[in-house]
Amino acid sequence: MIKVENLSKSFGPKLAVDGVSFTVERGEVLGFLGPNGAGKSTTMRMITGFIPPSDGRITVGGFDMVANPIPAKRLIGYLPENAPSYADMTVEGFLSFAAELRGMRGDARKKAVSRAIEMCFLESVIYQSVDTLSKGYRHRTCFAQSIIHDPDVLILDEPTDGLDPNQKHEVRSLIRRMGARKAIIFSTHILEEVDAACTRAIIIDRGRIVANGTPEELRHKSEQSGAVLLCVSGQPSGAVSERLNHLSSARRTTIVKEENGKVWARVYSKSKNTDGELARNVMQAAQGWSVEELHTEEGRLDDVFRSITLSETAKEVSK
Amino acid sequence: MSFCCSCSSCCSCGNIKTIAKRELGGYFASPVAYVFIVIFLLLTGFFTFMAGGFFERSQASLESFFTWHAWLYLFLVPAVGMRLWAEERRVGTLELLLTMPITTLEAIVGKFLASWAFLAIALFLTFPVVITVNWLGSPDNGVILSAYIGSLMMAGAYLAITSMTSAMTRNQVVSFIISVVLCLFLILCGFPPVTNLLSRLDSPRLVEAVAALSVLTHFDGFAKGVLDSRDIIYFLSIIGFSLFTTGVIIRSHRAG
Ligand SMILES: Nc1ncnc2c1ncn2[C@@H]1O[C@H](COP(=O)(O)OP(=O)(O)O)[C@@H](O)[C@H]1O
Ligand SMILES: [Mg+2]
Numbered sequence: 388m389i390k391v392e393n394l395s396k397s398f399g400p401k402l403a404v405d406g407v408s409f410t411v412e413r414g415e416v417l418g419f420l421g422p423n424g425a426g427k428s429t430t431m432r433m434i435t436g437f438i439p440p441s442d443g444r445i446t447v448g449g450f451d452m453v454a455n456p457i458p459a460k461r462l463i464g465y466l467p468e469n470a471p472s473y474a475d476m477t478v479e480g481f482l483s484f485a486a487e488l489r490g491m492r493g494d495a496r497k498k499a500v501s502r503a504i505e506m507c508f509l510e511s512v513i514y515q516s517v518d519t520l521s522k523g524y525r526h527r528t529c530f531a532q533s534i535i536h537d538p539d540v541l542i543l544d545e546p547t548d549g550l551d552p553n554q555k556h557e558v559r560s561l562i563r564r565m566g567a568r569k570a571i572i573f574s575t576h577i578l579e580e581v582d583a584a585c586t587r588a589i590i591i592d593r594g595r596i597v598a599n600g601t602p603e604e605l606r607h608k609s610e611q612s613g614a615v616l617l618c619v620s621g622q623p624s625g626a627v628s629e630r631l632n633h634l635s636s637a638r639r640t641t642i643v644k645e646e647n648g649k650v651w652a653r654v655y656s657k658s659k660n661t662d663g664e665l666a667r668n669v670m671q672a673a674q675g676w677s678v679e680e681l682h683t684e685e686g687r688l689d690d691v692f693r694s695i696t697l698s699e700t701a702k703e704v705s706k
Numbered sequence: 707m708s709f710c711c712s713c714s715s716c717c718s719c720g721n722i723k724t725i726a727k728r729e730l731g732g733y734f735a736s737p738v739a740y741v742f743i744v745i746f747l748l749l750t751g752f753f754t755f756m757a758g759g760f761f762e763r764s765q766a767s768l769e770s771f772f773t774w775h776a777w778l779y780l781f782l783v784p785a786v787g788m789r790l791w792a793e794e795r796r797v798g799t800l801e802l803l804l805t806m807p808i809t810t811l812e813a814i815v816g817k818f819l820a821s822w823a824f825l826a827i828a829l830f831l832t833f834p835v836v837i838t839v840n841w842l843g844s845p846d847n848g849v850i851l852s853a854y855i856g857s858l859m860m861a862g863a864y865l866a867i868t869s870m871t872s873a874m875t876r877n878q879v880v881s882f883i884i885s886v887v888l889c890l891f892l893i894l895c896g897f898p899p900v901t902n903l904l905s906r907l908d909s910p911r912l913v914e915a916v917a918a919l920s921v922l923t924h925f926d927g928f929a930k931g932v933l934d935s936r937d938i939i940y941f942l943s944i945i946g947f948s949l950f951t952t953g954v955i956i957r958s959h960r961a962g
Contacts, residue, residue, distance in 0.1 A: 435805040438960045460807040467805075471798030473728070475735040487724040488806040516735075532802070 388413050388462075388540050388570035389434065394443035395594075396429050403429045405594035406443070413539065416566035418585035418602075419574035422696055426594040427574040428468050431544050434572070435465045447540055461489075464538035468545055470529035474518035478509055478528050481517060482535060489536040503531040506561065522549050530558070534565070541565065543573035547580060559583045578688040581605075592696045605691050612686025613656040615669045618679040620649045627652050630672050636665045649679060721808045725816025726823070733824050742786065746828045749778055754835060767845050771835055772853045772929050776893050776921055779864050784885040786825060787868030788878040790817055791956065796876040804960070814952050818869055818945075825861045829854065849931030856928020859941035860921050864889050866948035873955040889921075892944075896920020 389411040396404040404426040411417045419427050432438045434445055436456045445452040450459035472481055482503055486496040504510060507527040512520055517528060526549060533541060546562065547555040562571060562584045575581070581588045581602050588605055590598040598605055606612055619627060624642045627650050631640040636657055643651040656665045666683050673681070733739040753774035794800040803813055839845050868885040875881050894900050896917045904913045917923045924937040 432801070437801050437805050457807050457809070460805060463805070465802075465805045467798060467801040469798055471802055473732065473799055474797070475732050476728070480731070484724065484728050485806075488721060488808060490720075490807070529802075 388448055389572065390444075390446045391430075391434065392444045394430065394433060394445065395441050396426075396433060396438070397441045402594055404433070404440075407591070407594070407596055408443075409589060409596065409599065411540075411570045411572055413570050414567060415587060416562060416571045416573070416585050418581040418588040419572055419591065420576065420578070420581065420588055420692060421574075421591040422576065424593075425591045425696075427591060428544055430591070431465075431542050431572065431574065432467075435463055435542050436460055437467075461536075462538055463540045463542060464533035464536065465541075466530050466533040466543045466546055469548075470526040472517050472525060472529050472532070475516065477514050477516050478504070478520070478524075478531075479513045481528060482531055485532040485535050491536065499535050499537075502537075503535045506534065507531040508557065523551060523554050526550060527554070527558075539569055541569055541571040541573075543571070545575060546573050547575065547577065555580075578692060581688055590692060590695055597695050598691070602688065606686040606688055608695075609686030609688075609690045610655065610694070611653070611684050611690055613665070614684045614686075615654045615656070615666050615681065616643070616651065616684055617654065617669055617673060617681050618649055618651045619673060619676040620679055622650055622676055624650045624652075627676075631669065634665070634668045634672055636668050651680075653684075718809070718812055721812045722816040722819065725803075725808075725813055726820040729817050729820030730823055733820070739824065742782070743828045743831060746778070746782055747831060749782075750774070750832055750835075753778065768835060768839055768850050768853065769929065771832075772857060772925075775857045776860060776925060779861050780886060780889050780893065783825065783861055783864035784868045784871075784882045784889065787821055787865045788872055788882040788885065790821060790869050791873040791952070792876050792878045792881045795959075800956075804956075810953050810956055814869070814949050814956075818866060818949060821869075822858075822862050822865055825865065826858055829858060829861065846931065849929075852931045852933055853929045855933070856925050856937070859928070859938070860925050863892075863921060863941045863944040863948075866945040866952075867892075870948045870952045870955065873952045873959075892919065892921045894920075896922035 391410070392408050394404055394407045395402065407426075407430060409417070419430070421427050429438070433440045434447070434452065436452050436459065439453060445459075447459040448462045450456075450462070452459045473484075476484065479500060482500045483496060486499045489499075491499050504513060507530055509524065509527060509531060512524055512528075517525060520528065530543075530546060533543065541562075543562070547558050550558060559580060560583075562573060565571065566584070566586065573580075573584070585602060587599070587601055589596055590605070598608065617627075617631070624645055628640045628642055631637060631652055631654050634654065638655045638657045640652055640654045643653050645651075654665060654669055663683070666681070669681065670678075750771065754768075754771040791800070794803060804810060836847075836850060839850075840847070864885070867888050868881070871884040871888065872878075872881040874884065897920070901913055901917055904916060907913075921941075924940045927934045927937045
């Protein structure tokens with residue numbers, strides 16, 4: 388549905404987006420991750436046709452966004468960053484306006500508005516003016532606007548920004564549910580959202596894609612992926628790390644923390660796929676200790692995120 | 707209903723209508739609109755009856771009413787139009803509007819027509835002067851109608867200029883000041899003290915050319931009851947040029 392090829396954008400001398408390519412098909416929810424200023428919003432603004440690209444090509448549903456923007460825009464629902472809306476309008480008035488610009492009239496418009504109101508839990512504020520709403524409601528009003536025409540493509544720029552934990556949860560599950568029938572891109576810097584809602588994630592840093600894969604695949608890039616965490620009580624940390632370090636399948640061991648006579652140690656695997664070999668080895672090594680806890684770690688996205696984006700920055704600095 | 711259908715079949719006109727309706731609703735949703743209308747009516751009343759010497763003239767005409775319009779609009783029209791694009795950019799709704807399946811031109815025209823309609827409503831509310839002068843004597847109502855049309859055209863020209871300056875910045879005050887300066891220029895190049903100054907240069911051609919740029923020169927015809935196509939074309943071309951430039955400015959901002 389969405390095809391982005393070699394997309395670039397420069398603001399004066401500054402290259403905000405640098406040769407980004409990816410595709411999103413129907414049924415996919417693509418998470419767009421990256422530190423602040425990475426170029427997420429700029430990329431989304433180009434995909435939605437708000438700003439023209441400096442270079443590259445965008446097609447949405449087969450329509451070129453630059454050459455043929457109107458039919459391409461018809462397919463897209465867009466929630467811009469900070470969820471802007473017309474402060475002087477009521478929620479109902481604002482959604483009717485959006486529906487009308489989407490070409491709906493009469494009954495079709497009324498139905499679309501009430502459907503969006505229901506999906507975004509706005510029933511209690513229908514006739515309230517937007518500037519009297521709390522931030523969460525204002526945000527959901529703009530979100531409702533983006534799904535008013537049940538679009539095939541949804542572009543959501545930080546859809547959970549500024550919401551409370553319950554609202555975040557609602558929005559995530561809404562995205563996941565809609566993702567079955569649509570092509571969705573949403574940006575975030577909250578990593579747990581990737582697990583909660585995405586089928587695939589792209590990490591973007593200083594305008595470039597630095598990682599692209601399913602949340603599983605990304606997690607595997609973590610150093611911690613496949614590591615074994617062991618907690619024993621009544622042993623000095625030195626003895627624990629000494630014995631674990633000598634395991635043939637272990638690369639190295641770190642002591643995570645010591646507390647109330649318990650020691651937590653993390654044993655990093657030498658190879659990625661050990662089929663539980665490391666865990667078995669650790670269990671053998673721990674014979675005679677009183678083991679409190681032992682499990683294999685999946686790897687954590689925030690480690691991947693940090694190691695990728697930080698090491699890139701470090702490289703840049705050393706240049 | 708049939709009107710509605712015919713309108714939605716022509717997509718462009720439907721979108722313009724939708725945008726204009728929202729914009730006009732936006733004016734009346736805030737007290738600013740009512741304050742503006744009251745100020746406009748008070749000022750026109752003051753200039754007509756006090757400064758304009760309506761009664762002293764003891765003529766059944768609205769000349770004293772219309773002569774002040776060019777100057778009144780100089781401040782009032784930029785005040786109405788300054789928010790047109792500056793506000794959309796500041797709040798971020800511009801991003802929403804321009805990612806809808808509409809063209810930039812439809813958005814520009816829709817918003818312009820809404821504020822023009824608002825000015826037309828304010829102007830229409832001066833009808834008591836027309837009643838008054840008809841009650842006091844028997845004026846030429848054709849001249850009055852023609853002057854009203856000219857006044858509306860002039861307001862439209864100022865408004866289109868303000869639309870352009872409003873697209874330049876996200877700061878309404880800056881937009882207001884630039885449009886006042888531009889409109890003032892369009893007045894002054896036909897203002898008698900300035901034309902007198904220019905005529906000292908002993909080049910009647912130049913004086914004429916400069917005066918031809920002025921709204922005063924072109925409004926004059928309307929005020930005398932003469933609907934000259936050149937005057938109409940003058941105002942329409944200011945509107946067309948300014949709205950076109952508005953589009954260029956908006957596009958250049960997005961290009962970064
Ligand atoms: N209109 C603009 N003019 C100049 N620079 C811009 C503009 N928009 C974005 N940028 C720059 O482009 C970079 C990427 O910004 P953005 O896409 O908003 O990042 P993100 O959404 O990932 O936080 C930033 O360094 C930002 O300063
Ligand atoms: Mg952003």
